[in-house]
Every structure is written in C-alpha cells, then in structure tokens.
Amino acid sequence: KNEVEQSPQNLTAQEGEFITINCSYSVGISALHWLQQHPGGGIVSLFMLSSGKKKHGRLIATINIQEKHSSLHITASHPRDSAVYICAVAETSGSRLTFGEGTQLTVNP
Amino acid sequence: ETGVTQSPTHLIKTRGQQVTLRCSSQSGHNTVSWYQQALGQGPQFIFQYYREEENGRGNFPPRFSGLQFPNYSSELNVNALELDDSALYLCASSLIGGSGYTFGSGTRLTVV
Numbered sequence: 001k002n003e004v005e006q007s008p009q010n011l012t013a014q015e016g017e018f019i020t021i022n023c024s025y026s027v028g029i030s031a032l033h034w035l036q037q038h039p040g041g042g043i044v045s046l047f048m049l050s051s052g053k054k055k056h057g058r059l060i061a062t063i064n065i066q067e068k069h070s071s072l073h074i075t076a077s078h079p080r081d082s083a084v085y086i087c088a089v090a091e092t093s094g095s096r097l098t099f100g101e102g103t104q105l106t107v108n109p
Numbered sequence: 110e111t112g113v114t115q116s117p118t119h120l121i122k123t124r125g126q127q128v129t130l131r132c133s134s135q136s137g138h139n140t141v142s143w144y145q146q147a148l149g150q151g152p153q154f155i156f157q158y159y160r161e162e163e164n165g166r167g168n169f170p171p172r173f174s175g176l177q178f179p180n181y182s183s184e185l186n187v188n189a190l191e192l193d194d195s196a197l198y199l200c201a202s203s204l205i206g207g208s209g210y211t212f213g214s215g216t217r218l219t220v221v
Contacts (some may be wrong), residue, residue: 041146041199041214041215042215099152099153101149101151
C-alpha cells in the first residue's frame with residue numbers, strides 16, 4: 001500500500017462542473033502539498049497545508065489531520081484546468097516529499 | 110527572486126553511458142532534492158543534498174549519485190544507464206527544516 005493514495009486516477013468533466021480530488025496518507029506529516037503538473041512536466045505548487053482550509057481563486061484545499069485526508073476542489077472548472085494534480089506529503093521524520101500517483105483531470109468545453 | 114532551473118530539458122543517451130543533470134536552487138533555499146518520475150506515475154525520491162552532503166536517500170542504487178555546490182546548486186549523475194532509467198527527473202529546492210518547495214521544469218531523459 002502506498003503511503004499516499006489519490007482518487008480518482010482519472011477524471012473527465014464538462015466545463016463548469018465542480019471537481020473534487022481526494023488524497024489519503026498513512027504517515028505523520030508536517031505539511032501536505034497540492035501540485036499541478038502540465039504535459040511539459042514542470043510542477044507548480046498550488047497549496048501547502050498543515051491544517052484547515054485554503055482558497056485561491058477557484059481552487060480550495062482542505063485537510064483533516066485526524067483522518068489523514070485532504071481534498072482539492074475546483075469550482076466552475078475550465079478546460080485550462082486540464083492537468084495532472086498531485087498530492088505530496090512532507091513527512092515529520094524528514095524533509096523529503098512523498099508523492100501520490102496523481103489524478104489526470106480533463107475538462108471538456 | 111529566481112526560481113529553480115534545470116538543464117538540459119531533454120536528453121537522449123545510450124544504455125551503458127553516463128549522464129549529468131543540473132539544477133539551480135531558488136534564492137534563499139539551501140537544500141536540493143531530486144526525484145524520478147516514470148511515465149504515468151508519481152515522482153519517487155532519489156536523494157536530498159544539504160550543506161554539500163547527502164541528507165537522505167530513497168531506494169536507488171549507488172550508480173545514482175549527486176553533488177551540491179557552495180551556491181546550493183546541484184548535480185545528479187547516473188552511471189551505467191539502463192533502459193528503465195528513462196524518466197522525467199525533477200529537482201526541488203527548499204529551506205532545511207521548512208516545508209515549502211520550489212520545483213524545476215524537469216529533465217526528460219530517454220535511454221535507448
């Protein structure tokens with residue numbers, strides 16, 4: 001079992017739909033990251049969370065430390081949101097990141 | 110504020126050859142981590158460098174080695190390349206003890 005599990009692996013939505021991507025982890029963490037990766041490969045950091053909820057534009061990220069679960073929500077999705085979304089945790093035992101497998105999101109016009 | 114720059118962006122090598130990948134560190138960061146991302150998978154931790162020394166290593170063989178320089182930039186060296194080494198190699202800089210990371214755009218290595 002992976003230390004970081006994401007669901008779903010693939011997600012196709014119509015423009016305007018509300019999207020949720022989930023992440024569960026099994027290790028102690030100092031922070032959880034939501035990252036966006038476009039086909040070229042470069043990774044952009046969307047959020048870093050250690051508790052509660054953060055919002056940036058149409059993106060919302062939440063984390064429940066007790067349940068070891070986080071969600072990334074996209075409101076009013078748009079085709080330009082199409083990318084791979086990756087959850088990664090910074091373990092308390094060290095400063096390395098452990099990544100989930102990613103969720104491939106495709107938003108159709 | 111400068112970001113993280115990786116070079117080269119793409120590279121094709123033959124099995125058995127050696128390769129060196131480079132990564133600059135974001136201004137103010139003192140730690141560089143390297144990750145290997147195979148197609149369709151999440152990145153896997155290779156190692157981290159801090160104060161010019163290896164500061165943690167993932168499950169990768171010794172033919173994967175690295176360096177960090179006084180300006181905090183870093184190199185990843187892979188000897189005796191194998192076909193399975195074909196992947197996107199990502200580096201990320203951070204501040205030791207911190208949780209924020211800045212990623213480079215990656216080097217796509219193809220071994221033929």
